[in-house]
Amino acid sequence: MASTDPSRPNLVLVLTDDQGAWALGCAGDPDLRTPHLDGLAERGVRFTKFFCTSPVCSPARASLLTGQLPSQHGVHDWISYHHAGETGQDFLAGRTQFTEVLAGAGYRLGLSGKWHLGANDVPRPGFVHWYAHESGGGPYYGAPMFRDGVLEHDPRHLTELLAEDACAFVDAEAGRTPEGPEEPFALCLNFTAPHAPWAGQHPERWTDLYRGRELAGCPQPEEWHPWSYLDDGGVPLAAAGDPQESLIGYYASISAVDEAVGQLLGRLERHGLTESTLVVFTSDNGFNCGHHGIWGKGNGTFPQNMYDTSVTVPAIMAQPGRVPGGRTSDALVSAYDFFPTLVEHLGLDHPADPSLPGRSFADILAGGDGAADGGRERVVVFDEYGPVRMIRTREWKYVHRYPHGPHELYDLAGDPGETRNLFGSDEHAGRAADLAAELDRWFARYVEPEHDGARLPVTGSGQRERIRPGTGPGAFAPPYPGVRPVPYPPLGEA
Template identity: 55%
Template sequence: MTRRPNVVLIVSDDQGPWALGAAGNHEIRTPVLDDLAARGVRLERFFCASPVCSPARASMLTGRIPSSHGVHDYLDGAHVGTASRDHLADQPTLTDALADAGYRLGLSGKWHLGASDVPRPGFVHWYALEGGGSPYRDAVMYRGGAPEHVTDYLTDVIADDAISFIDAEQQHEAPFFLALNFTAPHKPFAGQHPEEYTALYRDCAFETCPQEQAHPWLQTLDAAPIGGEADTREALIGYFAAVTAMDAAIGRVLDRLRVHGIEDNTIVVFLSDNGFSCGQHGFWGKGNGTFPMNMYDESVMVPFIVSAPRMLPAGEVRDELLSAYDLPATLLELLRLPHEGFETGPGRSFAGMLRGDAPAGTEPADRAVVVHSEYGPVRMIRTADRKYVHRFPYGPHELYDLAADPRERTNLIDDPSRADEVARMRRMLTEWFAEHARPGADGAALPVKGSGQIRPLAGDPLGAFGAPVWDGASTSSLP
């Protein structure tokens, strides 16, 4: 009997959809990921469920939207110890399904969904970052339940741990699943990365990151964009260097699959948790880089590559609109495992599209060609050529004609000629969230301001959310 394929799921942190050579960026150097795309399928329009890390990652694992799984902002407060908790406890996850199918599970890197010191069920290997972010040479990792202070370059430390897991798994007959979760290219940027990578960008023109006029909703801290740093050029050098260093680290992990002769029986997926702007639209960051929180494509789109020799075609680029809430069902179907349990909400498998079973331009069954994102009371519906953003309770709302205005420069919400279009998209959005939101977890009335979620939702969501109100004058680091 042929063993099921192994799975390596690689997640970067705050990588914009533009920050990839294979996506057309002529300045950033990502030869490993570019080669992975050449050997697999790259999705040009893949969206996160929320433009901030914790809810985005929760949706990847559950196939649910934040208004169903209850994580609406990056998780703040205690990450380890008795004061912390597993925010996905009692919710079915992709990893639960894999463990039930006999997979041996490993985590190397960022978790940021609570209880980082406690391995989740099914994990035989657990090496997790304590919180949501850290300097690259001063991090606290938890191996099992024990802390380790790491002073070596964190990207390489995470990759080395993943390699050790792959090596150790060769003595077992069961297939493995590896969650390889980097902190790169998340800030801090300047002075954090090896010289061999920063040197590549000292003379870079950064044409792919134009520093536009400050966005009117830009949030600042100490006169710098809240998602960036005071020295913009050094921040750009650091961001690009972080991506290239991560690319090299991924290369070492993939090389290990080849050494063990298991590359042809391993599905490799690469994506980011959420997008990021490095000056595009006049701000740095993702959804919480502005207030009101934004839903620009740079924030809600992410790079996505999947390679599976013998199973998927090579060198294909697809432009269907797909979302992180589709990921669990898709991976399980590719593995020929039951996936219907992750299609009871909005998620639908797009495995057939990846394999080429579905004609180009078709969407997953039973769903219109739209995707949705949310960030607390901010909700978005995105079609191939339109985007509508609704902010509870009072707005401001936005409508963009993406066919005529792909860079989202002209808000048409007050254009009388668009009134019927606004009404139609608002109705579609309202009906979709009415179908998929869960009472007690719905974010429409939550005071989410991009300043962190301290406590999980409970019976009274407004009273239990626990997000500190941020007035723009001070903040902690925004993971």
């Protein structure tokens, strides 16, 4: 059966798709209804400044699994080809993933949902259950799903299907009778929600929660960001021609996830596994629903943006008895810190890898404030999206775009909304130079040259091939056909 030992807990990782850190009721949105996730936050710790490593799905997921940067594992954009079948390719082949470490420690692994790292039909090592989306997303009804290598098209709503599948996995693991000691399980419940499409994609019991409401938490701007991809009607492409209707669908899809999480938590409680299961809820990357005049994430603009709304994600971690509840932490932590944190909290015998940039924040899970961490305060995080790189401290953010810019500098203490780009001002030239130098040193320390994204033509339109010597430029899709963003201002202008 599953583990009933809190010191060797089961793991449930719930990963959503394109959910901003702001998009939870407990994060302050006045309209969004997420009672089960709000309750999970009350039972654990909610991180208010948890950063993805790249503001787009595939590289962010690859970094969460490996603890590596995109310029180490070589996934720099969302994967647009080699999804399944004869042409399927594993984009992380040869890269150690935390799932493999769990399997080596005796965990039984299950996947319900999105993988989106190539060869999605092929169960990865250690997985005893594999129910994976064929690609990376799409319509919620009749989604193409591989169940242990066999393609299925169930007509029901995908979020409900994934909840049903995940609960069945927990039931099966709880009911197993092993010949030896208890065997913990690790479940990856990877929703495609709240990713587009939105309009007409969700049952009325969820859309009716928001229809006819002002949804004041996400006011739509009078003008769109000048770097946005716009349709013929002057509306961002991601908003599908109707920002209000898309917002209703976005909110509804999150409430659907909340309901699913409630079902799964109830199943853990029914089997007496609540105290012996670490539950993690997070997302691959952030999202803007009108924030900064953008609909979308990092590739909602060109050049790609690094606004906090694009690079911060919700993050809740709970295990009653081991993770003191009712807390929020404003420590700056990143998805590249997740791998070593799991190793420490789960008590896995896995040596630290000096080539990985992350540091464990298990001390925060245990009730600390994050100041210990081996004498290193966690005050700096880094992000990248192809040739766009970011360094962020508590008070400042610097964004560098290779090779020509434009670059950005924000005083987050005085301008938390990132509305005034201070790059190019004489007053802040020294600070910009210092941050740029620190950014350069950090990436120089960790980047694998053959996977370095700083000179790659990553446009946000998709990645077709694994990055290998000689294949870099051809690995990326061209910009969105027939659509051009408004020309961005010259270097130094806001």
